[in-house]
Amino acid sequence: MASEILSTTDCETIVKNYLNRNDFEVMWYNLKPFFSEVNGFLGEHLLLLIDVKIKERTTTLRFFTKRFPFEHPMQSQYLNSMQGWQREIYFFETFLPNLERTLPGYSLDFVPRYLLGKPNDIIVFEDLTLRNFDLPRKPSLNLLDNQHICLAIKALAKYHAGSLAYEEYKSRELGKPYRLYSGEEELIKEPLIRKEEGFLGYDWFKAGVSGLRALINRVYKGEKPLEEVNAKFEILVEKALQLMFPHSNFRNVLAHGDLWAKNIMYQYEGDSSEPINVLLVDFQLQRYNVPIHDVLLFISLTTNRETKQKYFTFYLNYYYKEICNQLQSLNVSPEEVSMAYDEFLGSVTFIMPEIKIQGALQRLQQCGNKDFYTKLLGNKEEFIKFVFGDKTPFALELFDTDDNFRGLLTEAVEEVIESCLYPEIFREDCYRILEDTLGKSAYELKQYKTETIDEKEFLFKLEITVVIEKNEKEFKFLVQNKPLGFAKVIKKL
Incomplete structure (x- = not known):
């Protein structure tokens, strides 16, 4: 199975990128399911094992591999339609290196190490479980x-x-x-x-x-x-x-x-x-x-x-x-x-x-x-x-x-x-307005509704019903929400 998906040259590229060195020899490699249960809607998840010989010592390296879902025609078509595989390869091979080269001191410590990508085929990362x-x-x-x-x-x-x-x-x-x-x-x-x-x-x-x-x-x-x-x-x-x-x-x-x-x-x-x-x-x-x-x-x-x-x-x-x-x-x-x-x-x-x-x-x-x-x-x-x-x-x-x-x-x-x-x-506007009014978030927002007061000036009456310490209470505000802006309380009613 492994030789049908990856070549020895692919494995050499993966190991070189992982170890940042050339003085090794790939002795053996294999692929098997990464998880025992169904996983990965947009790709099959596999564990890649590579035996590497360095200075007479052989070590087994582990990598996480995503394989294109060839055996699932609809998923393959779906992934192709959005160019999902190419997008991820572009992200790791072009976009992130551009950031690293251009921005002084910027580290890519928010993503895993990317090691190899082949369009509509495989993508290989470090095994994060290690x-x-x-x-x-x-x-x-x-x-x-x-x-x-x-x-x-x-x-x-x-x-x-x-x-x-x-x-x-x-x-x-x-x-x-x-x-x-x-x-x-x-x-x-x-x-x-x-x-x-x-x-x-x-x-x-x-x-x-x-x-x-x-x-x-x-x-x-x-x-x-x-x-x-x-x-x-x-x-x-x-x-x-x-x-x-x-x-x-x-x-x-x-x-x-x-x-x-x-x-x-x-x-x-x-x-x-x-x-x-x-x-x-x-x-x-x-x-x-x-x-x-x-x-x-x-x-x-x-x-x-x-x-x-x-x-x-x-x-x-x-x-x-x-x-x-x-x-x-x-x-x-x-x-x-x-x-x-x-x-x-x-x-x-x-x-x-x-x-x-x-x-x-x-x-x-x-x-x-x-x-x-x-x-x-x-x-x-x-x-x-x-x-x-x-x-x-x-x-x-x-x-x-x-x-x-x-x-x-x-x-x-x-x-x-x-x-x-x-x-x-939006409900989230009410959260912010209530926190500004009450100085706390210890309440339960039951419902809210709005009524247009002045359409040209984007003015609305906002009524919010909350429960505070088991007591129901109603708040009324005159609110302005201009296009490209956010809801601002003009006054409490």
């Missing part, structure tokens, strides 16, 4: 704690700062604005959510949207007609599609694009469950977008409502502080790259409609139980229907039978409904 890296050691990968979340946010801040600083250094060198994406670069353009008939990424999007429609009909219990909610849902979906592209109103970065718990590896000491380091992995869905997109999607996919309400504003400020520190260490001011705090908050509001939709779509895809996925992967027709056809029957089955799925999707769908009915203000 450094005691693991998936999050949590009971549920859908719910991480503060320590895990903050480490990931810090790594994102360094990665994003590198992208922004690289553009700034190139702009200084050229004497004119330089951007990574001019509209032509295929390996940076939106890989997945593009409204193009026949494009498998769009089929994935439509399949998920059909499931969300069904769950909206199941979850919604409000006063307004369901028909109105569904009509406004279609508007929100269209807006989300428009927001998946680079934006001239804000600075963009080469974002990860698919940051959830299985695309982050944490380092632990021994059997401890407290992480000490983190690496970002799987860059097959990288896209050029506002930097906060990665952060918001990650928070959406790794927290529940209780955690998000308590820490959302903290996470935003933590990321902002870290990216500013990283930029300043590279002799770039936040203002030079349009990252002043008000602009940063404006980008949060700007991209939030897309986050509500994409977060719910990925929850719908990722939050089923192990038995559900094992059964699904054993039936190719059902698998294709789930991923690219119509998720409705699967969504309803999981909603009725899986408590964890029902809890997480109820929260996600309720927030989609809120965003449909009250697009002027």
Whole structure:
């Protein structure tokens, strides 16, 4: 098997890049499954073993290898349509070396060591288990704690700062604005959510949207007609599609694009469950977008409502502080790259409609139980229907039978409904406004609603109902939310 996938020359390249030396001889090599259970939707995960002879001593080296899913035609077609393999190779062979060469003192300590890449074939990395890296050691990968979340946010801040600083250094060198994406670069353009008939990424999007429609009909219990909610849902979906592209109103970065718990590896000491380091992995869905997109999607996919309400504003400020520190260490001011705090908050509001939709779509895809996925992967027709056809029957089955799925999707769908009915203000705006008002996050936000006061001046009446120490209380504010800005309280009513 190994000789059909890798040549001796390939192995020599891998070992040379890993050891940074040439005085060795490859004696033997083999490939076998890295895990005992199904893994890797966009590639087969393998363990590469290479026996290397150095000065009469033979050592076995281990490497993590991703193989293109040749045996799964639909997955192969899907990966080809988004050029996922080429994107990851570009990221490690072109983009990151450019950062390292251009930015003084910038280290790539937020990604694993890349050793070999062959388009639509294999990609080889160091075996992170040798450094005691693991998936999050949590009971549920859908719910991480503060320590895990903050480490990931810090790594994102360094990665994003590198992208922004690289553009700034190139702009200084050229004497004119330089951007990574001019509209032509295929390996940076939106890989997945593009409204193009026949494009498998769009089929994935439509399949998920059909499931969300069904769950909206199941979850919604409000006063307004369901028909109105569904009509406004279609508007929100269209807006989300428009927001998946680079934006001239804000600075963009080469974002990860698919940051959830299985695309982050944490380092632990021994059997401890407290992480000490983190690496970002799987860059097959990288896209050029506002930097906060990665952060918001990650928070959406790794927290529940209780955690998000308590820490959302903290996470935003933590990321902002870290990216500013990283930029300043590279002799770039936040203002030079349009990252002043008000602009940063404006980008949060700007991209939030897309986050509500994409977060719910990925929850719908990722939050089923192990038995559900094992059964699904054993039936190719059902698998294709789930991923690219119509998720409705699967969504309803999981909603009725899986408590964890029902809890997480109820929260996600309720927030989609809120965003449909009250697009002027998001739940996350309420968190910030309430913290500024109360000076704490010890409350439960029950509901909120808005009413337009002056459309031309973007003025709205915001009513928020909360529970504080078992007592229900209502707050009313006059809020202004101008385009490209963020919700600001004019006065308390």
